[in-house]
Each structure stands twice: as structure tokens, then as C-alpha cells.
Amino acid sequence: MHDSQVFFELLSENTSKEVWADSAYRSEENEWMLKAGGYRNRPLNKRAQQSNRRKSRIRARVEPVFGSMENEMGGLFIRMIGRARAKTKIGLMNLVYHLKRCASLWKSRQ
Structure with missing residues (x-):
């Protein structure tokens, strides 16, 4: 079973208000539940974007x-x-x- 299917069970153990997830977790239901739960959908900061871009180049080839x-x-x-x-x-x-x-x-x- 993919962990996106038990997303909110996993999230219930989260002690922070931050959630980092990739596109496998994106759905209308999840977006709605995150907003209702007080989790904010914030864009990545500049440093995280650069890190993500560097990793993406490797992932795209591997x-x-x-x-x-x-x-x-x-x-x-x-x-x-x-x-x-x-x-x-x-x-x-x-x-x-x-x-x-x-x-x-x-x-x-x-």
C-alpha cells in the first residue's frame, strides 16, 4: 500500500504545522483536508528551489x-x-x- 493512501493517518502523528509532500499526495480531497487542518500551502524558498532543481536533474536521468x-x-x-x-x-x-x-x-x- 502506498503511503499516499494513508496520508492523514500518517499526518495525525505530525507535531509540526509543516507538511512536505510530492505530487503523489496531491488531490482535491487532500488539499481541502490540509486547508481545514490549518496546514498552509507555501511555495518553496529560493534555497529549497535550487536544491530541488539540482536533485531533479539527477532524478530525471536515473x-x-x-x-x-x-x-x-x-x-x-x-x-x-x-x-x-x-x-x-x-x-x-x-x-x-x-x-x-x-x-x-x-x-x-x-
């Missing part, structure tokens, strides 16, 4: 790789005995991802 492995290759849960076998499986998953990416880029050029 998350599609893990998303592809999770959705198309059976996930990232490795059930192996031995580190060498696990490293080999992860290496092969990386290789398959890059081969698929190369094929996709090659196809788009033609």
Missing part, C-alpha cells in the same frame, strides 16, 4: 532506468545466494536496459 527495470524486467528484488550472482544479475539488467535504449535511439534516428 529514475527511468529503475522504472524500466521495475516495470519491464521483473523488479529490483534480487533473490540470489552470493554477491557475485546478484552483481551479475544487476549487470545483465543494466546491459539489457542499455541495449533497449540504444535500439530505441537508433530507431528514432531513421
